[in-house]
Amino acid sequence: MAEHHSEFDWEAVERSPEFRELVNKKKAFIIPGTIFFLAWYFGFIILAGYAPDFMGREFITDGLTIGYVLALSQFVMTWVLGWMYLRKSDKVFDPLAARAREAATGAAAPQAEAPATQQRFRRGELADEPATTDEEASRR
Amino acid sequence: MNTYLASVNETALATFAVVVGVTLVITYWASKRVSTATDFWAAGRGLTGPQNGFAIAGDYMSAASFLGIAGLIFLFGFDGFLYSVGFLVAFLTVLFLLAERMRNSGKFTIADVLTYRLKQRPARTAAALGTLSVAGFYLIAQMVGAGVLIEGLVGIDFWLAVVLTGAFMIIYIVAGGMLATSWVQIIKAFLLMSAAIVMTIWVLSRIGWNPLDLFRDARGQSAEGENYLKPGLFLATPLDTISLGLGLVLGTAGLPHILMRFFTVPNAKAARGSVMWAMVLIGGFYVMTTALGFGARAILGKGGEEAAGPTGNNALPTLANELGGELFLAIIAGVAFATILAVVAGLVISASGAVAHDVWSNVVRQGRDSEREEVWVAKIAAVSIGAIAIGIAIIGGEGLNVSFMVGLAFAVAASANFPALLLALTWRRFNTAGAVTGVLFGVISSIALVVISPTVWPGPDSEGGALSWYSLANPGIISIPLGFIGCWLGTVLTTEPSAVAKFDELYVRSETGLGAEAGTGLTLTGRHGGGRAAATATTTMIPRL
Numbered sequence: 252m253a254e255h256h257s258e259f260d261w262e263a264v265e266r267s268p269e270f271r272e273l274v275n276k277k278k279a280f281i282i283p284g285t286i287f288f289l290a291w292y293f294g295f296i297i298l299a300g301y302a303p304d305f306m307g308r309e310f311i312t313d314g315l316t317i318g319y320v321l322a323l324s325q326f327v328m329t330w331v332l333g334w335m336y337l338r339k340s341d342k343v344f345d346p347l348a349a350r351a352r353e354a355a356t357g358a359a360a361p362q363a364e365a366p367a368t369q370q371r372f373r374r375g376e377l378a379d380e381p382a383t384t385d386e387e388a389s390r391r
Numbered sequence: 392m393n394t395y396l397a398s399v400n401e402t403a404l405a406t407f408a409v410v411v412g413v414t415l416v417i418t419y420w421a422s423k424r425v426s427t428a429t430d431f432w433a434a435g436r437g438l439t440g441p442q443n444g445f446a447i448a449g450d451y452m453s454a455a456s457f458l459g460i461a462g463l464i465f466l467f468g469f470d471g472f473l474y475s476v477g478f479l480v481a482f483l484t485v486l487f488l489l490a491e492r493m494r495n496s497g498k499f500t501i502a503d504v505l506t507y508r509l510k511q512r513p514a515r516t517a518a519a520l521g522t523l524s525v526a527g528f529y530l531i532a533q534m535v536g537a538g539v540l541i542e543g544l545v546g547i548d549f550w551l552a553v554v555l556t557g558a559f560m561i562i563y564i565v566a567g568g569m570l571a572t573s574w575v576q577i578i579k580a581f582l583l584m585s586a587a588i589v590m591t592i593w594v595l596s597r598i599g600w601n602p603l604d605l606f607r608d609a610r611g612q613s614a615e616g617e618n619y620l621k622p623g624l625f626l627a628t629p630l631d632t633i634s635l636g637l638g639l640v641l642g643t644a645g646l647p648h649i650l651m652r653f654f655t656v657p658n659a660k661a662a663r664g665s666v667m668w669a670m671v672l673i674g675g676f677y678v679m680t681t682a683l684g685f686g687a688r689a690i691l692g693k694g695g696e697e698a699a700g701p702t703g704n705n706a707l708p709t710l711a712n713e714l715g716g717e718l719f720l721a722i723i724a725g726v727a728f729a730t731i732l733a734v735v736a737g738l739v740i741s742a743s744g745a746v747a748h749d750v751w752s753n754v755v756r757q758g759r760d761s762e763r764e765e766v767w768v769a770k771i772a773a774v775s776i777g778a779i780a781i782g783i784a785i786i787g788g789e790g791l792n793v794s795f796m797v798g799l800a801f802a803v804a805a806s807a808n809f810p811a812l813l814l815a816l817t818w819r820r821f822n823t824a825g826a827v828t829g830v831l832f833g834v835i836s837s838i839a840l841v842v843i844s845p846t847v848w849p850g851p852d853s854e855g856g857a858l859s860w861y862s863l864a865n866p867g868i869i870s871i872p873l874g875f876i877g878c879w880l881g882t883v884l885t886t887e888p889s890a891v892a893k894f895d896e897l898y899v900r901s902e903t904g905l906g907a908e909a910g911t912g913l914t915l916t917g918r919h920g921g922g923r924a925a926a927t928a929t930t931t932m933i934p935r936l
Contacts, residue, residue: 259905261896274902281487288483289640292476296636299473299622300629306469307621314606316620318469319681325476326674329483333670336486340663348903355905 264355273347280339284332291328295321402717403545406725417574421567428762431568432499432744433654436910438573440661444668447652449576450737452583454536454730455797462703464684470625471684475677477639484644486666491659492816492901493650498908500744501650505815508893509823515753517830519745521807522647524834525800526742530735532796534784537731544708544724550785557781560735564773569655572736579733580672586726587679593714594686608689631863638801638867645804648741657910683707739773746772795846802866806874807833814878816901822890825882832877833870840866
């Protein structure tokens with residue numbers, strides 16, 4: 252059974268600017284990335300299904316077909332997107348996640364009174380931003 | 392049966408014995424280190440990213456990848472390679488959408504993630520149903536495949552081959568849990584990659600080092616001529632091709648034995664690193680299927696078709712025999728055996744998790760059992776599931792049509808497990824009723840559509856179904872949307888404030904790792920592929936993540 256940690260104020264973390272920045276930046280990478288790889292892959296599959304003659308056409312040299320080159324491009328795409336995601340995670344997502352965790356553990360500890368207040372203040376501030384409220388509303 | 396195959400008996404048996412010997416030594420080593428439930432199901436969360444990457448590759452690439460794809464390319468050219476592409480691209484779905492989130496929010500099984508904010512009993516039961524369906528279909532396909540393969544390569548009886556495969560798989564799990572299973576998979580991945588590299592180089596040397604000659608010679612050696620390099624020889628209906636693609640790309644992200652592997656690493660960083668390692672290994676392997684499949688056609692030609700058999704599964708062993716004679720054939724047979732063992736062990740440990748951790752511990756005993764009891768039940772479950780799989784494989788026999796079963800496993804994974812998991816992690820409104828209806832829609836529609844598909848209906852060896860209005864062999868294009876619709880429908884028809892209220896917790900935890908399960912630090916640091924060299928226990932505690 253999953254252990255539930257009541258020591259953290261999850262709702263506050265969810266609304267903290269650190270966390271919002273993390274998930275917004277993640278979405279800005281993952282959503283276009285997913286759309287791109289699905290489009291590239293299904294473009295290939297649809298061509299294979301409906302345009303076999305085009306896929307069998309010679310590409311540059313005898314023996315090499317457009318279909319095989321497109322198939323190889325799928326491998327390259329997978330590796331490149333995977334590598335880009337790892338790099339982005341190391342450089343951007345992980346530091347942001349660490350800051351969000353710090354904000355949460357800081358808010359939970361009694362001696363960290365100041366950051367906690369700041370937290371609540373920021374939360375109120377954020378609620379006035381139309382972009383955030385729209386997004387919150389769409390998720391609820 | 393092929394004449395040369397009978398004569399390799401002893402050499403092949405020797406390579407099998409080496410595989411069994413090495414894996415049993417690892418199991419013995421692992422058995423000394425596995426005590427808690429976390430050790431048993433998650434190898435103490437002590438695997439490194441590269442180790443888990445090798446293990447994922449070993450867990451994922453079945454005999455269907457090794458022998459099946461090479462055989463499909465040998466017989467049908469380009470269409471076989473479509474499978475290679477789909478099997479790899481699928482890992483982007485895993486990496487972008489699930490790997491790290493699973494690691495951060497789960498414990499042992501995919502049901503842990505699903506029930507994080509949903510009602511324990513119904514959601515667990517649904518998740519266990521999804522897991523057991525996928526693992527069950529996949530397992531039976533692998534066991535029958537193992538029997539046919541070993542019978543053909545070594546010459547022992549089908550039933551004996553099935554019993555031996557099942558017995559070793561049970562020993563790994565009962566004695567060494569996930570730790571032994573992981574290392575069997577790591578070694579298998581190492582063997583499989585090595586075999587593929589050696590064969591690729593050998594094939595290229597045969598055809599004069601120009602990879603393009605693979606296609607030119609293969610085309611020349613096929614009765615289909617130009618069409619051999621075009622799609623459409625195997626997958627004749629375009630809609631079916633798309634449906635297959637959909638099932639492959641989303642199905643991998645719902646395979647319980649693959650997702651379970653993310654619980655074996657200490658943190659999210661290692662989880663995503665392991666996917667990258669797996670993508671490099673699996674992608675590298677599937678690129679090499681070009682040389683294995685087209686190479687088999689180029690070198691064996693039309694004359695090889697009889698030896699390759701109707702499914703083409705024997706094309707690669709025949710090629711190995713042609714290249715390096717009996718000894719090389721025996722080595723390839725040993726690698727194929729290791730391949731099957733690693734996959735079935737992964738499947739059974741995920742199924743045992745569904746039975747012991749989900750159904751027994753959380754649904755029946757409702758968390759009142761001890762960890763010790765849970766591990767005992769898991770071992771009993773592993774033995775029972777193994778025995779049932781052996782029984783079905785033997786009763787069904789070699790004639791059992793298993794070609795549709797792997798496809799069915801992927802379809803259920805894509806239509807039932809994937810939608811429920813993804814929505815549990817990302818959709819605030821999602822609730823228990825949504826998960827249950829989604830899983831039921833996905834499981835039932837996948838199975839029903841496969842039953843009425845031309846490959847199954849109206850009975851054994853059916854050629855073109857009795858149902859003229861339905862001709863899809865792959866149900867994905869219908870069953871996956873149905874799975875999502877089920878999730879949506881169940882959710883909007885009910886309200887569950889507690890599930891909505893706990894979304895923040897799951898969301899923050901899955902994205903940041905705050906409060907995530909830590910490793911027990913019991914296992915190992917070591918070099919992948921070596922096995923014995925890695926036997927140093929460490930006490931590295933994972934920083935609080």
